[in-house]
Amino acid sequence: MEQTVEQKLKALYELQTIHSKIDKIRQVRGELPMEVADLEDDVAGLETRIQKIKYELDDLEDEIVTRKNTIRDAQTNIKKYETQLNEVKNNREYEAISKEIEIQGLDIQVSEKKIREFGFEITSKNQVYEKALADLEERKKDLDIKKEELGTITAETQKEEEELLGQVDTAKANIEDRLLFAYERLRSNAKNGLAVVTIRRDSCSGCFNQIPPQRQSDIRQRKKIIVCEHCGRILVDEQMAMEVEEA
16 A cells, blocks of 8 residues: 555654664763773873883893992003002003003993983983873773673663664665665665654754755654755654654
8 A cells, every 4th residue: 555645754753763872872881992992002002012111121120230340340451550550560550551541440430420310310201101101001901991891781782673673674665666775865864864844943953954944844744754855854844753752
């Protein structure tokens, strides 16, 4: 039996109502996975940064050990050269050994300076390291909370979403292919997923452009399918929307 235009409009609006409920569920849940993913990226980034700082701190500690060994070796050499000074036979030998002592002394000064610099750098990096650890702990706590929240919402909404998807199949069965194709095209092109909208305050509730009085009257008569001249969405009157929602 051929449907009237009014029946077709009601079927389309009913399908839109079901889809809007599904969209709302997915929107609430849809933000959480992104938040979880962002927090997981933060955690991974902080862990990588902490490991890098740890390697740098280890390298600085190794550099200090190396410099301390250099100082010890230089001090040993100085003692050796000082002993040799007592055994020199001419000025040339004396000057050569004195030069070696001077070089060893400079090595000690440079190494001591480097040890101080490495010490300052270690102090600075340790502060960064401690802050990164604190940030990591905080991010992990946030991640656990968001994961738990996502799990709870998914568990709460999964059954409802499955029921609504079943209703979508039922509602689609009452709509002819041509209209269903137009509806799905409109829905996929609309950012808010609205293909069928009501008149609200003399305007299209999809794009909020004003609808002329005569066109509003035609929509209320439900004699033909009318689309918004601005956004192309299918328009229904508010009374019809109430009838569908109350049914």
